[in-house]
Every structure is written in C-alpha cells, then in structure tokens.
Amino acid sequence: MKPMGPIPAGFESEAGMLLIGGRGAAALADEAGETPLFVYDATMIRNRIAALRAAMPADLGLHYAVKANPFPHLLDLMATLVDGFDIASSGELALAMEAGMGGDRVSFAGPGKTDRELEAALHAGITLNLESEGEASRVLALADRKGIRPRLAVRVNPDFELKGSGMRMGGGAKPFGIDADRAGELARRVIGGGAEWRGWHIFAGSQALDPEAIMAAQAATVALAARLSDEVGSAPPLVNLGGGFGVPYFPGDVPLDITAIGTALGETLAQRADILKESHFALELGRYLVAESGVYLTRIVDVKSSQGERFAVVDGGLHHQLAASGNFGTVVRRNYPLALANRFGALPADEPVTVVGCLCTPLDRLGDAVALPPAEVGDLVAVFMAGAYGASASPASFLGHVPAIEILVGED
Numbered sequence: 038m039k040p041m042g043p044i045p046a047g048f049e050s051e052a053g054m055l056l057i058g059g060r061g062a063a064a065l066a067d068e069a070g071e072t073p074l075f076v077y078d079a080t081m082i083r084n085r086i087a088a089l090r091a092a093m094p095a096d097l098g099l100h101y102a103v104k105a106n107p108f109p110h111l112l113d114l115m116a117t118l119v120d121g122f123d124i125a126s127s128g129e130l131a132l133a134m135e136a137g138m139g140g141d142r143v144s145f146a147g148p149g150k151t152d153r154e155l156e157a158a159l160h161a162g163i164t165l166n167l168e169s170e171g172e173a174s175r176v177l178a179l180a181d182r183k184g185i186r187p188r189l190a191v192r193v194n195p196d197f198e199l200k201g202s203g204m205r206m207g208g209g210a211k212p213f214g215i216d217a218d219r220a221g222e223l224a225r226r227v228i229g230g231g232a233e234w235r236g237w238h239i240f241a242g243s244q245a246l247d248p249e250a251i252m253a254a255q256a257a258t259v260a261l262a263a264r265l266s267d268e269v270g271s272a273p274p275l276v277n278l279g280g281g282f283g284v285p286y287f288p289g290d291v292p293l294d295i296t297a298i299g300t301a302l303g304e305t306l307a308q309r310a311d312i313l314k315e316s317h318f319a320l321e322l323g324r325y326l327v328a329e330s331g332v333y334l335t336r337i338v339d340v341k342s343s344q345g346e347r348f349a350v351v352d353g354g355l356h357h358q359l360a361a362s363g364n365f366g367t368v369v370r371r372n373y374p375l376a377l378a379n380r381f382g383a384l385p386a387d388e389p390v391t392v393v394g395c396l397c398t399p400l401d402r403l404g405d406a407v408a409l410p411p412a413e414v415g416d417l418v419a420v421f422m423a424g425a426y427g428a429s430a431s432p433a434s435f436l437g438h439v440p441a442i443e444i445l446v447g448e449d
C-alpha cells in the first residue's frame with residue numbers, strides 16, 4: 038500500500054456518492070453523457086477567494102494566472118472575483134477579453150512573445166511585463182509605428198529564490214525576466230521612450246508550502262522593488278509580488294497558513310520605503326485559487342491482475358491529467374488523492390489496487406498501489422486536486438483519445 042495525498046476539505050457524500058457542488062458524481066457523469074470529465078465547483082472557488090481576501094491586507098490586489106485553468110466558464114466566474122488576469126499568450130489574451138476582463142486589468146508575462154502577440158497586446162491596451170531588453174526594443178518600435186502608447190512593466194529575475202518551491206522561477210540564470218542588476222536601466226529606458234510606466238513584476242517561484250519561505254520572499258520582493266524604484270527615481274503604480282502559494286497534492290503536504298502570511302505581508306507593507314507609499318500591490322495566483330475545486334472523474338473499464346498485483350483500468354489518463362501521473366514537474370512519482378466516487382468513504386479493500394489510464398504507456402498511472410474500496414467495472418474514480426494544470430496542461434492528442442469534458446457547477 039502506498040499513501041495518497043490528502044482529499045481536500047469540503048467534499049461530502051450522500052448515500053455513498055461523492056458530491057461536487059452539491060451534485061452526485063454519477064449524476065454529473067450521466068448528464069455529461071460521457072466520461073472522463075473535469076468538474077469544477079464554483080462555490081469552492083468563491084469561498085477560497087473570500088477566505089484569501091479576508092486573510093490578506095485589505096488593499097492587496099488579487100490576480101489570477103490564467104494558465105492554471107483557462108476553461109471559459111471558469112474564467113467568466115474568475116473575472117467577477119479577482120482584480121486582474123495574468124496571461125502568457127495571445128490565446129489567453131483572447132480568452133481574457135471574452136471573459137469580459139478590461140484591458141487595464143490584464144497583464145502579459147512570458148518569454149518569447151512574438152511581434153504579432155505584442156501587437157495584439159498594444160491594441161488591447163493591456164500591460165506587457167517585459168522579459169528582456171530585446172523585447173522592450175521590439176515593443177517600443179511597434180508602438181511607435183502603430184501610434185499607441187504602450188503600457189509597460191518590467192519583469193525582474195530576482196536575486197533571491199522562493200525556498201522550497203516546486204518550480205523555481207527566480208534566483209540564478211533564468212529565461213524569465215531581466216536580472217535585477219539590469220532592471221533599473223531598462224525601466225529608465227522604457228519610461229524615457231514615452232511608455233506608460235506600470236511598475237515591477239517579481240515572480241520568485243511556484244508551489245511553496247512553507248509559509249516562512251513565502252513571507253521571506255515577499256519581504257525581499259518589496260525591498261527589491263523599493264531599491265529598483267529608487268534607482269529609477271520613479272514610483273511604480275503597481276508592484277506585482279508574484280505568488281507561489283502551494284496546495285497539498287501529496288502525502289504529508291499541509292495546507293498553507295494564509296493568516297500568518299497575510300499578517301506578515303501587512304507588516305512588510307506597513308514598513309515599506311517612501312518611494313512605494315503610493316504604489317498598489319498585487320498577488321498573482323493560479324493553482325491556489327482553483328486546484329482544490331476540481332475533480333477529474335473517470336470510469337473503470339477493466340479490472341485485472343498481473344503477478345498478484347491488481348489493476349483498475351480507467352477510461353481517462355495522463356492525456357487529461359498529466360500531473361496526477363507524476364510526469365509534470367515532479368521528480369519522484371507520488372500519489373494524488375483518489376477515491377471511488379460511488380463508494381466515497383467506504384472501507385478500503387485488503388489488497389491495494391493500481392489505477393492506470395487507457396494509454397499504452399507505463400507512464401499512465403493515476404494511482405500506484407492505493408487503498409480503495411473493492412473496485413469494479415463501471416465504478417467512477419475521482420482524482421482530486423484537478424482544478425489547475427489538468428485539461429489544459431496535459432497532452433490531449435497523445436494516442437488520439439477524445440478530450441475530456443469540462444463543466445462548472447455550483448453557479449447560481
């Protein structure tokens with residue numbers, strides 16, 4: 038038996054059936070007409086954001102990183118709940134606009150923005166978080182040609198890292214942002230070039246579960262923003278503090294203490310340098326806002342054994358939910374939280390079962406030797422923590438199976 042990650046709080050059952058947004062999992066699958074499907078619970082997202090806002094300083098902005106989950110109905114909801122969207126492609130720009138996000142509330146980060154993307158961003162009036170000197174030159178030239186005043190921020194590759202983060206995106210040589218020691222010079226250049234100065238974007242990492250590390254990174258981020266602003270001699274309208282708030286996926290992972298983080302951030306901001314006194318601050322979060330709200334439901338097609346090991350073969354797999362298979366940014370494969378949705382809370386069988394997807398590759402393993410109730414063909418497996426980096430972050434075309442259905446429930 039190998040352990041699984043913790044099932045997120047708030048999932049209940051009725052007569053043994055997992056409820057998602059108050060609806061039975063089997064009924065949701067029947068209504069969708071097919072499995073596999075992703076179900077996102079709007080109420081959980083609302084509650085999550087309300088709790089986060091309550092814990093954070095009152096005037097702190099909250100941005101959503103669209104890449105975590107760009108499902109259009111979910112974006113429509115997010116547009117009503119957050120202060121801004123952070124996007125990373127022209128495809129995400131189109132989605133943000135369709136969700137009704139005003140251009141003044143969208144910022145575009147990410148390396149490798151093409152001229153076509155820069156142009157679309159200029160026309161939409163969104164903020165470009167510059168990733169390099171070369172990108173700055175291209176956008177200034179394009180803006181000049183189009184007669185549009187660009188809104189520009191500088192993404193800084195910080196000279197520190199977010200310790201213990203699952204994916205480090207700052208500290209050391211990085212393709213993201215401009216090294217802190219050259220960021221001031223670039224800011225002076227874009228301001229001198231006539232751009233509307235939007236401020237700093239400082240993103241130090243992702244998926245951190247250590248509140249102390251987040252607090253330290255936030256304090257270092259505010260200090261860096263102050264140092265750079267002094268160097269430039271200009272107050273930034275916005276300091277995007279990045280995010281990095283992690284969620285518990287694996288055995289032993291503990292949810293973040295956001296109250297402690299909010300209190301520390303409040304103190305950091307209260308003591309900020311004079312040049313930042315009029316600046317706004319924002320967090321940009323992806324998975325923290327949506328991961329727990331999502332459940333991937335996939336049906337058992339076959340149950341078999343091999344050399345004494347039991348396998349449950351499902352109609353989904355890593356082509357929809359790559360992260361649960363352990364092939365998305367993890368070094369050692371560990372189990373996501375899983376359950377049998379139609380026997381939720383029932384006692385596990387004596388024997389462990391390995392839940393594998395329908396792809397013809399040994400990588401396609403959703404649960405390795407896990408304790409589940411006796412599994413039969415037709416049962417529904419629920420893979421939790423599927424609200425972020427699921428459908429859109431998985432190789433949907435691999436092996437030619439159909440894409441997963443996605444639905445948002447709990448909307449009133």
Ligand SMILES: *Cc1c(COP(=O)(O)O)cnc(C)c1O
Nearest residue numbers: 102105240243244280322323324
């Ligand atoms: C990926 C990314 C995010 C979102 O990260 P999460 O871990 O999902 O919160 C935010 N900002 C930037 C710049 C990113 O690249």
